Amino acid sequence: MITLGCRLNLAESETIRGLVGAEDMVVINGCGVTNEAMRQTRVAVRRARRDRPGAEIVVTGCASEMDRTGFAAMPEVDRVVPNAAKLLPATWGAFPNRKPARRHARAFLAVQNGCDHACTFCAIPSGRGPSRSEPIGRIVAAAADLVAEGAREIVLTGVDLTSYEGGLGALVEAVLVGVPALPRLRLSSLDTIEIDDRLFDLITGEPRVMPHVHLSLQAGDDLILKRMKRRHLRAEAVAMVGRLKAKRDIAVGADLIAGFPTEDAAAFANTLALLDDCDIVQAHVFPFSPRAGTPAARMPQVAPASAKARAAQLRAAASERRQAWLAAQIGTEHRIVVEKPGDRGHAENFAEVRLADAAWPDQAAKALPADATALSATTSGTIGAIRSVRITGAAPDHLIGISA
Missing domain, CATH: 3.80.30.20 (tm_1862 like domain)
Structure with a gap:
């Protein structure tokens, strides 16, 4: 499953993932919000064909809805599924042995x-x-x-x-x-x-x-x-x-x-x-x-x-x-939901927080105070756990923390 675009697409992709049971299929749920998003969807299609030459390539989402003829004409594409049909079980009915969707924290x-x-x-x-x-x-x-x-x-x-x-x-x-x-x-x-x-x-x-x-x-x-x-x-x-x-x-x-x-x-x-x-x-x-x-x-x-x-x-x-x-958040405490791969999560204010023991060790070492002990691998991140974290450092796009 390859997803581009908005959070709605992410939600729909999880549903599609639970409906498709075929191992030899790649579904690209594309985005059409901009011309660049349309281009990226086409790039994803071509890359999927290179990576999985024997798979069935199915395209759906806003990109293919806006240019169904163009996507259907791509030699890499085996099938185009309309947006209105992509969440219907009957669309994927040729694959009765469906696997349950993988859920996340x-x-x-x-x-x-x-x-x-x-x-x-x-x-x-x-x-x-x-x-x-x-x-x-x-x-x-x-x-x-x-x-x-x-x-x-x-x-x-x-x-x-x-x-x-x-x-x-x-x-x-x-x-x-x-x-x-x-x-x-x-x-x-x-x-x-x-x-x-x-x-x-x-x-x-x-x-x-x-x-x-x-x-x-x-x-x-x-x-x-x-x-x-x-x-x-x-x-x-x-x-x-x-x-x-x-x-x-x-x-x-x-x-x-x-x-x-x-x-x-x-x-x-x-x-x-x-x-x-x-x-x-x-x-x-x-x-x-x-x-x-x-x-x-x-x-x-x-x-x-x-x-x-x-x-x-x-x-x-x-x-x-x-x-x-x-x-400005260094020294504050936040509660995060630990997410895959278990060494990071999002604070309530949506700042990404990475746990100091498991991710970015060079930055973590600089961020930890001299008397602090890094979290052990077993406590750092049971996926789905809600943990209190003290912020010890900040990278350009995320925070670094240890157990509070």
């Missing part, structure tokens, strides 16, 4: 799919279709099953998660009440304009909901936001982050696009400043990628070289902020 649970909005840059609705939500009862039952199978943290995912029918807050509350054995619940990308009071109160006041939000911001300039057909203005996003952080120490991540059509230096500066104004410590930055058939592809374009340069500038500034945030 952190599990992704898809609760919503598709999108009814029409952001001018986005081609995902053509790959995912209109918004639709899984029933609450089915989600609660699935969450209970995941916990019974060893999940200690569940991440609720969707294309447009905050558009969940009936309210995302109601769903979060139902999962927390219906699955009392679930220690940690995390939410994937949120739209700030749809964080209502019920959801706000759960994010800021419920300890089982992790103090971490990833926001679909995209830009920090009002004119660009309007041309993107986003539903919020800059001040509204900044205000929501301020409200959240006033109630709880919450880590903020965000999606940002550089070089959107008509973006000038001043508009880009407003997006760059959003890193500070929203205290963003984990940014996913994309240079604008014009998708055929979208309104943004017909707008006056920023030169690709300029878009890439601005994206690089955004990434550098975001990396500097992240490194400062990680360094």
Whole structure:
């Protein structure tokens, strides 16, 4: 199983993994969010054929949905499965001896799919279709099953998660009440304009909901936001982050696009400043990628070289902020869910923490105080355990810790 793209794809891949029992099959669940993602999906297909020359290569996901003819014509591809069919047992019915899916300490649970909005840059609705939500009862039952199978943290995912029918807050509350054995619940990308009071109160006041939000911001300039057909203005996003952080120490991540059509230096500066104004410590930055058939592809374009340069500038500034945030956590304590391969996990604020005895020994040696004893191999990381960890060091993209 090869997965590209979003957390929803990760969740769907786990389901597919449990439906496919053939040893001689490789399924590529591809991403179509950008032209680069489409290219990477094709690269993954070719690599899979080189690595597994005798296997059946099956392609699914948004990439193949957006260009089914193109993927079907690739000589490496044996079959293309539509997005609408990829989770149906009948799609994989030729393989009755199915193996159970391999579960993880952190599990992704898809609760919503598709999108009814029409952001001018986005081609995902053509790959995912209109918004639709899984029933609450089915989600609660699935969450209970995941916990019974060893999940200690569940991440609720969707294309447009905050558009969940009936309210995302109601769903979060139902999962927390219906699955009392679930220690940690995390939410994937949120739209700030749809964080209502019920959801706000759960994010800021419920300890089982992790103090971490990833926001679909995209830009920090009002004119660009309007041309993107986003539903919020800059001040509204900044205000929501301020409200959240006033109630709880919450880590903020965000999606940002550089070089959107008509973006000038001043508009880009407003997006760059959003890193500070929203205290963003984990940014996913994309240079604008014009998708055929979208309104943004017909707008006056920023030169690709300029878009890439601005994206690089955004990434550098975001990396500097992240490194400062990680360094500031040295000396603090966090609780992590130990994940595969057993020497690392994620803190509640979603910072990756690596245990000093098992990973990055050179950095660990520098990070440990003189009188500290590294964790033994047997205590460092039973996968699925929730451990208290004292942070002793920080690398550019993760923290280093020892048992608290």
